[in-house]
Amino acid sequence: MPSLDLTADVVTLTQQLCDIESVSHDEAAIADAIEAALTPLRHLEVIRRGNTVIARTHLGREERVVLAGHIDTVPLTSEPANLPVRREQVGGVEVLWGRGTVDMKGGVAVQLKAALLEEPSRDITFLFYEAEEVDAIHNGLQLLAESDPDLLAADFAVLLEPTNAAVEGGCKGTMRVEVRLKGIAAHSARPWNGHNAIHDAHEVLAALAAHEEATVHVDGLDYHEALQAVGITGGIAGNVIPDSCTVLINYRFAPDKDAEAALAYVQTVLPGRELHVRDLAEGARPGLDLPAAQAFVAALGVPVGPKEGWTDVARFSTLGIPAVNFGPGDPNLAHHDEERCPVEQIVTAEQAVLRWLA
Numbered sequence: 001m002p003s004l005d006l007t008a009d010v011v012t013l014t015q016q017l018c019d020i021e022s023v024s025h026d027e028a029a030i031a032d033a034i035e036a037a038l039t040p041l042r043h044l045e046v047i048r049r050g051n052t053v054i055a056r057t058h059l060g061r062e063e064r065v066v067l068a069g070h071i072d073t074v075p076l077t078s079e080p081a082n083l084p085v086r087r088e089q090v091g092g093v094e095v096l097w098g099r100g101t102v103d104m105k106g107g108v109a110v111q112l113k114a115a116l117l118e119e120p121s122r123d124i125t126f127l128f129y130e131a132e133e134v135d136a137i138h139n140g141l142q143l144l145a146e147s148d149p150d151l152l153a154a155d156f157a158v159l160l161e162p163t164n165a166a167v168e169g170g171c172k173g174t175m176r177v178e179v180r181l182k183g184i185a186a187h188s189a190r191p192w193n194g195h196n197a198i199h200d201a202h203e204v205l206a207a208l209a210a211h212e213e214a215t216v217h218v219d220g221l222d223y224h225e226a227l228q229a230v231g232i233t234g235g236i237a238g239n240v241i242p243d244s245c246t247v248l249i250n251y252r253f254a255p256d257k258d259a260e261a262a263l264a265y266v267q268t269v270l271p272g273r274e275l276h277v278r279d280l281a282e283g284a285r286p287g288l289d290l291p292a293a294q295a296f297v298a299a300l301g302v303p304v305g306p307k308e309g310w311t312d313v314a315r316f317s318t319l320g321i322p323a324v325n326f327g328p329g330d331p332n333l334a335h336h337d338e339e340r341c342p343v344e345q346i347v348t349a350e351q352a353v354l355r356w357l358a
């Protein structure tokens with residue numbers, strides 16, 4: 001069983017975490033390693049639900065904060081192979097290079113180092129959760145909110161998602177919709193007997209390609225919307241006119257919109273098309289005017305910006321718990337084949353979190 005050494009420095013710990021492969025739905029090994037590393041720490045209560053590990057202090061402090069991070073990653077690449085991670089120089093900067101270094105095992109390493117604090121200034125709930133990178137129904141925090149909502153209770157939450165060690169407020173919503181096109185199957189030597197559903201997709205794709213994506217100003221931050229085709233399927237054989245074709249579309253919408261408004265917007269881009277919602281997670285407004293968030297930003301003294309990806313800040317906002325994103329790694333390199341994180345940034349993030357909790 002792979003193991004983690006919590007006494008190692010935060011960069012080495014990040015490397016250890018990354019080298020335990022944990023693509024979504026395959027997090028058992030990393031959850032086992034985290035649970036095994038935390039269980040001997042006598043100041044923590046450690047709980048396991050599926051492949052989500054929860055650890056809490058019970059020091060009777062006035063405030064409880066959550067430090068949360070997901071332990072899954074998007075799939076690996078083979079060319080270039082992005083596991084095992086490498087520590088190397090890129091453009092004169094020392095980086096950890098490989099899957100998970102940005103999204104988000106550097107943040108998880110910072111959580112684990114903070115878990116060693118025996119006398120933090122606040123009570124802390126650490127959440128290491130499964131299946132964040134996939135459809136919302138699998139999300140470990142979603143499952144925890146259903147099974148043990150009390151485990152999410154807190155006055156403030158920090159999601160250790162990549163932010164370049166700045167604070168990123170709120171997050172955009174994400175919706176996946178399918179447009180299902182119908183045709184008539186026939187022999188491809190005699191296409192006049194059928195109707196090609198894949199050919200019909202060009203109208204949908206042309207509308208998406210022509211669409212101008214908006215920038216929306218919400219409570220002082222600019223969120224860049226995105227409406228993109230992310231998949232297309234159809235065809236059963238190389239000599240059959242396809243009778244169906246499905247275009248999968250991902251809409252990333254600013255947090256001034258709820259799900260209904262987001263769907264209505266997609267409909268304006270694709271008038272008359274029947275839209276089938278496959279997955280949906282609403283966003284969260286920045287909430288940086290809330291006292292808890294202001295105190296965090298002031299304590300860290302870092303710049304603020306918008307979170308363009310979706311994160312579980314949205315879940316905490318829904319629960320009425322102020323939450324922000326703060327962690328090492330450039331979000332522009334999340335999910336990228338060249339995913340890499342400057343080692344210095346992982347150390348900076350660790351120091352900032354430890355200072356805040358001291």
Ligand SMILES: N[C@@H](CCC[C@H](NC(=O)CCC(=O)O)C(=O)O)C(=O)O
Nearest residue numbers: 132133134135136174309310331334
């Ligand atoms: N259920 C959603 C979950 C997607 C989560 C993912 N989040 C990030 O990559 C955060 C890092 C960042 O971009 O800043 C995402 O936004 O894709 C889904 O499946 O879409």
